[in-house]
Amino acid sequence: MREPSTNSSTSTLIASMEALRHALFLARAQLGARPLRSLTLTLGLAVALALPSLSALGVSRLGARLSARAEGVPVLVVPRGEAVDGTLAALYFRPGPPLGLRFGQIGELREAAGEPSLRAAPLHLGHSADGAPIVGTGLAYFEERGLEVAVGRRPALLGEVVVGAALASARGLGPGDRVRSDLRDLYDLSGASPLSLPVVGVLAPTGNADDYAVFTDVKTCWALDGHLHGHAAAAAPLAEGAAPDEGAAATFLIQALDEETRGNFHLHGDEAELLISSVMWFPQSDRARDLLLAAVEAQPGVEAVRPARLVGSLLGVLRQVEVGVRLGLMAVSAAALAFFAVALQLARAARAEERRLLVRLGASRRRLLLFGLVEDGIVVMGAVLVAALLVGLGLFALDRALLG
Numbered sequence: 001m002r003e004p005s006t007n008s009s010t011s012t013l014i015a016s017m018e019a020l021r022h023a024l025f026l027a028r029a030q031l032g033a034r035p036l037r038s039l040t041l042t043l044g045l046a047v048a049l050a051l052p053s054l055s056a057l058g059v060s061r062l063g064a065r066l067s068a069r070a071e072g073v074p075v076l077v078v079p080r081g082e083a084v085d086g087t088l089a090a091l092y093f094r095p096g097p098p099l100g101l102r103f104g105q106i107g108e109l110r111e112a113a114g115e116p117s118l119r120a121a122p123l124h125l126g127h128s129a130d131g132a133p134i135v136g137t138g139l140a141y142f143e144e145r146g147l148e149v150a151v152g153r154r155p156a157l158l159g160e161v162v163v164g165a166a167l168a169s170a171r172g173l174g175p176g177d178r179v180r181s182d183l184r185d186l187y188d189l190s191g192a193s194p195l196s197l198p199v200v201g202v203l204a205p206t207g208n209a210d211d212y213a214v215f216t217d218v219k220t221c222w223a224l225d226g227h228l229h230g231h232a233a234a235a236a237p238l239a240e241g242a243a244p245d246e247g248a249a250a251t252f253l254i255q256a257l258d259e260e261t262r263g264n265f266h267l268h269g270d271e272a273e274l275l276i277s278s279v280m281w282f283p284q285s286d287r288a289r290d291l292l293l294a295a296v297e298a299q300p301g302v303e304a305v306r307p308a309r310l311v312g313s314l315l316g317v318l319r320q321v322e323v324g325v326r327l328g329l330m331a332v333s334a335a336a337l338a339f340f341a342v343a344l345q346l347a348r349a350a351r352a353e354e355r356r357l358l359v360r361l362g363a364s365r366r367r368l369l370l371f372g373l374v375e376d377g378i379v380v381m382g383a384v385l386v387a388a389l390l391v392g393l394g395l396f397a398l399d400r401a402l403l404g
Helices: 001-032 035-071 083-092 107-115 139-143 165-169 218-225 243-250 286-297 307-351 352-360 365-403
Strands: 075-079 119-129 130-138 151-152 161-163 179-180 196-203 216-217 228-233 249-253 265-267 276-280 304-305
Touching: 035 307, 035 365, 075 083, 075 286, 083 119, 083 276, 083 304, 083 307, 107 119, 107 276, 119 218, 119 352, 130 139, 130 218, 139 218, 139 276, 161 165, 165 196, 196 216, 216 218, 218 228, 243 365, 286 304
Parallel strands: 130 216, 161 196
Antiparallel strands: 075 276, 075 304, 119 130, 119 276, 151 196, 161 216, 179 196, 228 249, 228 265
């Protein structure tokens, strides 16, 4: 009794699949016959879909990354008047304000706060090695930031460096290799010449700006500044008629830091008076934090920043701007969608003769509707895929801009 019904259902399914196959064949033929129109419609719709999504996701991604990076630093001390630039430079090792803190102020702030054990990580920024930032810091930075050495060891001697995971992978660096600092100013004859520095370790991946930096101690950065440098005797023979000590007196600046040359480096000036970029502080209690903030207020030329609060304020402004930008992008997207609808309507009107031919060949109105829906669906699906690709590329570019 149920066999006729089963056969009918099977026949209907087969007919539907056949109709869909025909629709896909005609849609591919139609789109391939007019590739420029098809590509224009797909890209136009993709941009209309991608712009609002990229705006919303980009701001969300930016906020999450900035907040996570800032929350790990309870207090940052920067030169007075450089709160924003100094904070962004310390968080992402970007070019920031000139060196403006004396190294000796770390001890002075500890003494003024009455907390001799208060942990601090000085930062010396501004140098680079083949474009990658060189960060001069201390052991506290590695421990508080949770930086682990995957290969090799941490820097222990003057001139030794460790490199971030992404930087090491991109440049094929590892223990035993060397990096050379960049010359900052070709015309500054009083400055230090570039130094070749030995790599002693590679950090484990962190997914943030630390993966793209070169880390060393502050004294090595002072050597790059020219405050700490080494001399060696010239190897040239004595000129004819010269006194015996004249050749020995000729010296040149050492351009590589290693076991043989490290002992020849010496400091010019008082270490406490040499400059650094900023200081990260890691108080273990609210009381210690408040005492530190009060001590900073009494120090001339410096100010204390709460990075999480500063970033939160910047993101608040950014989100307000983003609302207006998003509304503008949504208006652009609406116009693009309207253009897409009009273009489809004009395309159908231009193909009226083709539709009449299909009717004469026996196609029903439902079959014509299926043909149109399949063709439009292919364009829409292609646009969605392209939009997803554009959003992904945009977020990747944002990540690289923040990290690298």
